[in-house]
Amino acid sequence: MSHQQSLFSPIRTAAVDFERTGGLDVVVDASFGAAERIQLDERSWITYVPGWLSGDETLMRHLMTHAPWEQRSRWMYNRVVQEPRLTAEYPVIAEAPHPVLRYLTDELSEHFGVAYSRLWMNWYRDNEDGTSWHADRPVNKLDEVVIPVLSLGATRRFLIKPDGGGRSTVIVTHGGDLVVMGGRCQKDYKHSVPKQRAAAGPRLSLNFSPRQSQIA
Ligand SMILES: O=C(O)CCC(=O)C(=O)O
Numbered sequence: 001m002s003h004q005q006s007l008f009s010p011i012r013t014a015a016v017d018f019e020r021t022g023g024l025d026v027v028v029d030a031s032f033g034a035a036e037r038i039q040l041d042e043r044s045w046i047t048y049v050p051g052w053l054s055g056d057e058t059l060m061r062h063l064m065t066h067a068p069w070e071q072r073s074r075w076m077y078n079r080v081v082q083e084p085r086l087t088a089e090y091p092v093i094a095e096a097p098h099p100v101l102r103y104l105t106d107e108l109s110e111h112f113g114v115a116y117s118r119l120w121m122n123w124y125r126d127n128e129d130g131t132s133w134h135a136d137r138p139v140n141k142l143d144e145v146v147i148p149v150l151s152l153g154a155t156r157r158f159l160i161k162p163d164g165g166g167r168s169t170v171i172v173t174h175g176g177d178l179v180v181m182g183g184r185c186q187k188d189y190k191h192s193v194p195k196q197r198a199a200a201g202p203r204l205s206l207n208f209s210p211r212q213s214q215i216a
């Protein structure tokens with residue numbers, strides 16, 4: 001039934017520009033018309049844009065196949081543990097092999113007035129993958145910064161809470177949703193994507209950040 005279908009695949013408002021997407025059937029809502037602002041305090045905010053990207057499964061399949069995924073490990077106390085997710089990075093998005101990442105970056109840069117240049121990606125394979133509480137480095141050196149995170153694939157919970165403790169704000173992210181952390185979110189807050197009991201399929205998150213030279 002068409003009204004049910006529209007719950008899961010938002011109606012497209014713009015035609016796909018296959019030149020910019022490198023032939024992938026994806027399109028963003030350049031108007032950010034569905035954006036909702038969540039004011040965390042006087043200087044920190046989240047903008048949540050449900051369904052910002054149409055065709056998220058197509059982009060997810062493309063990135064799963066072509067991005068340079070790694071299983072990273074780190075020291076935890078006195079032993080090495082594998083991170084509960086895969087990661088891939090394009091330190092210079094302009095040098096990424098496929099134009100679709102530049103298309104997304106240009107749309108975000110234009111809207112937020114920030115020159116995004118680095119892309120950090122996570123692949124949560126299932127409900128047992130997650131990202132624990134953290135702020136993003138090195139952008140947490142800046143007093144204020146705007147960091148967009150695009151979700152592809154499975155629905156998961158994105159949490160943000162004051163660094164000094166306090167209540168978490170929970171945002172349920174679906175494939176195609178954009179969560180943007182702004183103001184002092186990286187200085188005064190921590191965020192996470194918790195592991196969960198409920199089964200979940202794969203999810204990718206794309207984290208955009210500004211050029212290193214704007215930070216150092
Ligand atoms: O997966 C997400 O939504 C957030 C990931 C994240 O915070 C990070 O990689 O720094």
Ligand SMILES: [Mn+2]
Pocket residue numbers: 134135136191
């Ligand atoms: Mn983060």
